[in-house]
Amino acid sequence: MKYNVRVVGLEKIGNNLKKLTICKPKGFEFVSGQHTMIFLEDGRPFSITSRNEEENLEFLIKVYPEHDGFTKKLNKLEVGDELMIEDARGRIQFEGNGVFIAGGTGVAPFISIAKNFIDKEKNTLIFSNKTKNEIILMKELKELFGETIFTLTQEEKEGYENGRITKKLIEEKIKNFDQTFYVCGPAQFVASMKALLNELGVKKIVTEF
Numbered sequence: 001m002k003y004n005v006r007v008v009g010l011e012k013i014g015n016n017l018k019k020l021t022i023c024k025p026k027g028f029e030f031v032s033g034q035h036t037m038i039f040l041e042d043g044r045p046f047s048i049t050s051r052n053e054e055e056n057l058e059f060l061i062k063v064y065p066e067h068d069g070f071t072k073k074l075n076k077l078e079v080g081d082e083l084m085i086e087d088a089r090g091r092i093q094f095e096g097n098g099v100f101i102a103g104g105t106g107v108a109p110f111i112s113i114a115k116n117f118i119d120k121e122k123n124t125l126i127f128s129n130k131t132k133n134e135i136i137l138m139k140e141l142k143e144l145f146g147e148t149i150f151t152l153t154q155e156e157k158e159g160y161e162n163g164r165i166t167k168k169l170i171e172e173k174i175k176n177f178d179q180t181f182y183v184c185g186p187a188q189f190v191a192s193m194k195a196l197l198n199e200l201g202v203k204k205i206v207t208e209f
């Protein structure tokens with residue numbers, strides 16, 4: 001089912017990173033971790049970062065201003081503008097405390113899930129990002145998760161791990177491989193993380209694809 005919704009806010013929270021807030025339409029329900037299609041002329045999937053109980057739906061959008069794509073159009077929206085969404089879907093949802101591994105905006109579904117944590121101390125986030133421009137986002141993630149490990153692939157800064165998420169990094173930071181592992185990000189990132197977790201003997205991996 002499709003719903004017409006109004007934009008409530010479009011806030012800059014980092015370098016080309018925006019928080020989009022829209023009215024949650026009547027009858028629209030979702031499970032934390034799911035995504036919806038956002039339609040302008042055509043549609044793209046975006047994970048919902050708010051909780052089902054909230055009155056608005058929130059999204060974390062990475063804008064690519066360098067090409068004439070969907071997010072450039074999305075970035076021109078103003079409060080009061082209308083767009084369309086459809087029923088939520090997706091396989092990522094909470095299946096027990098564990099380790100959440102995210103690349104870039106792949107962290108979005110984990111934000112919604114973390115907002116429901118009963119015992120955040122039992123959950124760890126490993127977040128790989130290009131730069132630490134998204135300071136507000138990092139601050140929110142630190143508040144949501146028990147332990148946060150940030151790795152930066154383009155900047156080398158104190159307090160952050162440098163480079164990509166490697167087997168060595170995971171082995172250093174995580175001691176229990178019997179817990180649930182969640183992975184979200186670009187397809188290549190998900191594939192390499194899954195291969196790496198399989199090597200480490202992880203049995204339960206939750207991903208979208």
Ligand SMILES: Cc1cc2nc3c(=O)[nH]c(=O)nc-3n(C[C@H](O)[C@H](O)[C@H](O)COP(=O)(O)OP(=O)(O)OC[C@H]3O[C@@H](n4cnc5c(N)ncnc54)[C@H](O)[C@@H]3O)c2cc1C
Pocket residue numbers: 035044045046047048059060061062063064066067068069070071072105108109208
């Ligand atoms: C399940 C799911 C959940 C998602 N959740 C989120 C989310 O929460 N937040 C988020 O930000 N994104 C999310 N995405 C990604 C999102 O759906 C879009 O793919 C993304 O926003 C594409 O943005 P775009 O502006 O590049 O648009 P598009 O119009 O889709 O353009 C992408 C195309 O442009 C091409 N392109 C790339 N660079 C250039 C360039 N320099 N010049 C010309 N063409 C180029 C690429 O080949 C690509 O095919 C999700 C994707 C999936 C599958």
